[in-house]
Amino acid sequence: MGFLDAALLADRPVVVAARLDRAALAGAELPALFSQLVAGPIRRIIDGADEVSGSGLASRLHGLTPEQRHRELTELVCSNAAIVLGHSGTEIDAHKAFQDLGFDSLTAVELRNRLKTATGLTLPPTLIFDYPTAAELAEHLDIQLANAPAVTVDQPNPSTRFNEVTRELQALLDQPNWNPDDKTRLIKRLQAILTDCTAPPASSGPSTTHDDEDITTATESQLFAILDDELGP
Structure with missing residues (x-):
């Protein structure tokens, strides 16, 4: 000393x-x-544009050869590893063990979280210890993505959607600042919609319906003609 x-x-x-x-x-x-020998960790805030969603990654990988997929996933792992370690560049040796690169338990979880967000996969906290290099981890991600179920967008149930629209409409009608004339017009529109929904399907042929006024003013011969139309031959 x-x-x-x-x-x-x-x-x-x-x-x-x-x-x-x-x-x-x-x-x-x-x-x-x-403090003057080594640059400290660089932590930058990642916004939504920087994060790659699982669906976006899947679309990029679609149609690539196995070699291209592995290269794409290796770059994904290396770039995220560089950010977690605080490196300004993305030069990470894909065949060097994560622990030799400086990863510990905390940074391992941070990298796992970033890759989970990027791929949409469920990944364990021990990920980099189970697959100790970027190349091995990229291969594992490739297998998991290939076996992952395809993401499908369910079509909304018409009844469920109708209930949602009804609740929104009710909330709108309950607002106190309605002009009486506007509210009257809205009610008429709703009544017109209900009329259209309950109206019988239009007939393809010409209409043969006769109203009361036709019957009360018809002559005898016209009445027989109306009966022929109604009853048929």
């Missing part, structure tokens, strides 16, 4: 032979002694 005190009090730099794990130092809070 005496030599260290003497070195600190000296007015000139002193060279010290020391083995430093720069990746590990970059992934954690730096002691003050090393």
Whole structure:
């Protein structure tokens, strides 16, 4: 300790032979002694445009060869690993163990969470320990994505949608700032819709219905003609 005190009090730099794990130092809070030796972790806020959704990734992978799929997924793993470690670039050795790159339990979970968001897969917290390199992890993701069920968009049930629209309409009608004339017009529109829904299907042939006024003003011969129309031959 005496030599260290003497070195600190000296007015000139002193060279010290020391083995430093720069990746590990970059992934954690730096002691003050090393603050000028290694850049600290870079944490940038990822907005919605930066995150790749599972459906977007699946569409990009669709139609690619196995080699292209593996390369795409390896780049995905490496780029997210670089962000978690605080590297400014994306140069991560795909065949180097994550632990050798500086990952610990906390950063392992962070990487798992990012890949879970990007792929839409359910991934365990021990992901990078089960698949210790980016290349192995990319291969695992490729298999999981290939076996994942296709995402389908269910068509809404008409009755369910009608109930939703009815609730929205009721809430709209309950608002106090309605103009009486506007509300009257709206009610007439609703009544017209109900009339259309309950009206019998239109006949393809010409109408042969006779109203009361036709009958009361018809002559005898016209009455026989009406009966012929109604009763048929």
